Amino acid sequence: MCGIVGVLGDHEAAPILVDALKRLEYRGYDSAGIATVNEGQLDRRRAVGKLVNLSDLLVHEPLLGKAGIGHTRWATHGAPSVINAHPHKAGPVAVVHNGIIENFRELRAELAGQGIDFATETDTETVALMAQYYLEQGNSPVEAARKTVARLDGAFALAFLFEGENDLLIAARKGSPLAVGHGEGEMFVGSDAIALAPMTDKITYLDEGDFAVITRESLEIRDANGELANREMRTIHLDDARIDKGGHKHFMAKEIAEQPLVIGEAVRHYLSADGNSVELPEDIDFTSINRLTMVACGTAFYACLTAKYWFEQLAQMPVEVDIASEFRYREPPVPGGTMALFVSQSGETADTLAALRYCDGKADKIVSVVNVAESSIARESDLALPILAGVEVGVASTKAFTCQLTVLLMLALKAAEQRGTLSAEDIADKLSALRGLPAALNTALEQDGVIAAAAQKLAETSDVLFLGRGLMYPLALEGALKLKEISYIHAEAYASGELKHGPIALIDKTMPVVVMAPYDALFDKTRSNMQEVLARGGKVVLITDRKGADDTSGDSWRTIVMPEIDPILTPILYAVPAQLLAYHTAEAKGTDVDQPRNLAKSVTVE
Numbered sequence: 097m098c099g100i101v102g103v104l105g106d107h108e109a110a111p112i113l114v115d116a117l118k119r120l121e122y123r124g125y126d127s128a129g130i131a132t133v134n135e136g137q138l139d140r141r142r143a144v145g146k147l148v149n150l151s152d153l154l155v156h157e158p159l160l161g162k163a164g165i166g167h168t169r170w171a172t173h174g175a176p177s178v179i180n181a182h183p184h185k186a187g188p189v190a191v192v193h194n195g196i197i198e199n200f201r202e203l204r205a206e207l208a209g210q211g212i213d214f215a216t217e218t219d220t221e222t223v224a225l226m227a228q229y230y231l232e233q234g235n236s237p238v239e240a241a242r243k244t245v246a247r248l249d250g251a252f253a254l255a256f257l258f259e260g261e262n263d264l265l266i267a268a269r270k271g272s273p274l275a276v277g278h279g280e281g282e283m284f285v286g287s288d289a290i291a292l293a294p295m296t297d298k299i300t301y302l303d304e305g306d307f308a309v310i311t312r313e314s315l316e317i318r319d320a321n322g323e324l325a326n327r328e329m330r331t332i333h334l335d336d337a338r339i340d341k342g343g344h345k346h347f348m349a350k351e352i353a354e355q356p357l358v359i360g361e362a363v364r365h366y367l368s369a370d371g372n373s374v375e376l377p378e379d380i381d382f383t384s385i386n387r388l389t390m391v392a393c394g395t396a397f398y399a400c401l402t403a404k405y406w407f408e409q410l411a412q413m414p415v416e417v418d419i420a421s422e423f424r425y426r427e428p429p430v431p432g433g434t435m436a437l438f439v440s441q442s443g444e445t446a447d448t449l450a451a452l453r454y455c456d457g458k459a460d461k462i463v464s465v466v467n468v469a470e471s472s473i474a475r476e477s478d479l480a481l482p483i484l485a486g487v488e489v490g491v492a493s494t495k496a497f498t499c500q501l502t503v504l505l506m507l508a509l510k511a512a513e514q515r516g517t518l519s520a521e522d523i524a525d526k527l528s529a530l531r532g533l534p535a536a537l538n539t540a541l542e543q544d545g546v547i548a549a550a551a552q553k554l555a556e557t558s559d560v561l562f563l564g565r566g567l568m569y570p571l572a573l574e575g576a577l578k579l580k581e582i583s584y585i586h587a588e589a590y591a592s593g594e595l596k597h598g599p600i601a602l603i604d605k606t607m608p609v610v611v612m613a614p615y616d617a618l619f620d621k622t623r624s625n626m627q628e629v630l631a632r633g634g635k636v637v638l639i640t641d642r643k644g645a646d647d648t649s650g651d652s653w654r655t656i657v658m659p660e661i662d663p664i665l666t667p668i669l670y671a672v673p674a675q676l677l678a679y680h681t682a683e684a685k686g687t688d689v690d691q692p693r694n695l696a697k698s699v700t701v702e
């Protein structure tokens with residue numbers, strides 16, 4: 097979602113701000129802008145669409161000054177347009193904002209009552225006008241910002257820049273993350289450390305309710321109670337090289353290809369020294385847990401749905417899985433003995449974070465499975481388990497999904513060991529299979545050409561159905577989500593057994609049906625469902641293994657063959673063809689693979 101950057105530098109701010117915004121592009125946006133203070137004068141430039149439009153504008157209308165703020169906007173209030181783009185400016189104050197100001201209508205009415213006019217429908221303009229109002233009341237810039245922030249309800253991150261102030265930035269955080277970067281006689285602000293990576297690796301994360309007054313030589317942070325707060329400055333190890341495309345055409349392609357490597361790292365991280373059991377950074381007593389509640393959104397939710405099968409089958413644990421936006425408002429009971437597990441790549445998803453806070457004080461233990469180790473969800477959990485996927489830039493989650501699955505499977509094996517539902521030999525066998533997973537993933541990646549050919553055909557259609565049974569059902573859901581989000585083709589997934597209960601009415605010769613079916617205990621049943629599709633002229637793209645392909649030879653329209661593997665690992669392996677199918681279909685259609693329309697990487701609003 098929206099990205100914020102700020103700089104109090106030693107060099108011209110505009111190129112630094114645009115470069116930092118480029119590094120936030122992955123979050124998703126539809127307009128961008130920057131503001132600077134030059135010899136006391138506050139000015140701004142804004143443009144709709146990609147950052148290149150802002151860069152072009154800056155060529156013709158440069159902005160000078162060594163202090164500035166910048167923003168990529170993902171529209172919430174008001175359409176993507178220049179007038180709605182940030183920074184918003186009201187007289188001597190400019191503001192950039194991520195999140196939503198929930199009480200902006202009341203504040204707007206209050207300001208309107210003072211005779212103040214509005215140029216936009218946005219909540220952010222209200223913040224700028226409120227700060228201007230407090231300045232006109234005789235407050236200093238810091239006081240005006242402090243009084244403004246105190247009036248705001250909602251989840252937001254803000255940065256303020258003031259006319260006449262070449263050495264002042266104000267940053268405030270309530271709900272949306274914000275980091276301050278420390279340079280040599282320079283200071284920076286960013287929505288995340290990635291934005292600031294080329295400038296500094298010394299980062300201070302603001303806590304909930306923090307209000308920071310920043311100059312080139314100082315950082316003063318006050319907490320939600322107005323008390324001076326001492327926040328730790330950390331050195332972040334962001335490998336710069338991992339934030340480029342590494343020779344691939346898109347970040348998504350690079351991230352798909354990285355899976356054998358990062359999954360191998362995740363497996364090693366959680367393996368005991370002898371390789372025969374799972375080791376967690378801190379023990380969980382699974383024998384005292386009688387219910388597991390898993391909550392997440394989107395792809396992370398499908399990782400949870402998959403893990404439900406594992407925890408139930410391997411560890412005999414009752415599991416409930418819920419979409420975070422539903423869970424948080426349903427007010428579900430959280431009985432004693434519940435472990436609440438939250439899965440999130442970004443660790444900042446607003447609904448997942450709110451669901452975690454709902455469970456705080458109710459669940460016996462709060463565990464999270466996250467990619468961003470410094471994220472709010474990680475920090476607010478009793479135990480945060482990193483998935484070690486590395487920075488994921490493509491908006492469509494790929495390597496984070498399979499790393500989430502890997503960590504969740506290892507957690508289920510740990511639960512099975514403690515609860516005595518699997519023997520030590522069985523666990524050692526599964527772990528040995530997990531160690532072989534990177535090699536199998538490499539073989540799956542070699543199917544790229546066959547998958548790309550099938551994708552050329554999918555790109556010509558407008559609807560695709562995905563079917564799967566057992567562990568392949570959540571993966572079918574994920575495959576359909578991947579396809580629709582990056583190729584804009586309508587895709588739906590069903591449990592194969594549900595086909596006859598309605599969706600079969602859709603089948604005709606124009607309808608491709610992707611069937612995910614390793615040759616496992618459920619293969620025969622899925623093959624029957626596949627025959628039902630074929631009998632009605634449907635075109636089947638079958639993703640299976642050698643035995644499955646031999647058993648159905650000639651039946652399917654296209655067959656994609658995966659290596660054989662322990663059935664428990666098939667969701668991780670079969671994610672690769674699902675991702676490649678979506679990727680190549682989007683490529684064939686020429687859509688924006690890494691930043692699909694309307695989508696944001698880090699969903700920090702409800």
Ligand code: F6R
Nearest residue numbers: 394395396440441442445492493
């Ligand atoms: C889809 C996708 C989204 C995210 C969802 C949750 O490819 O990436 O569905 O999975 O927005 O995000 P996180 O995992 O950051 O909580």
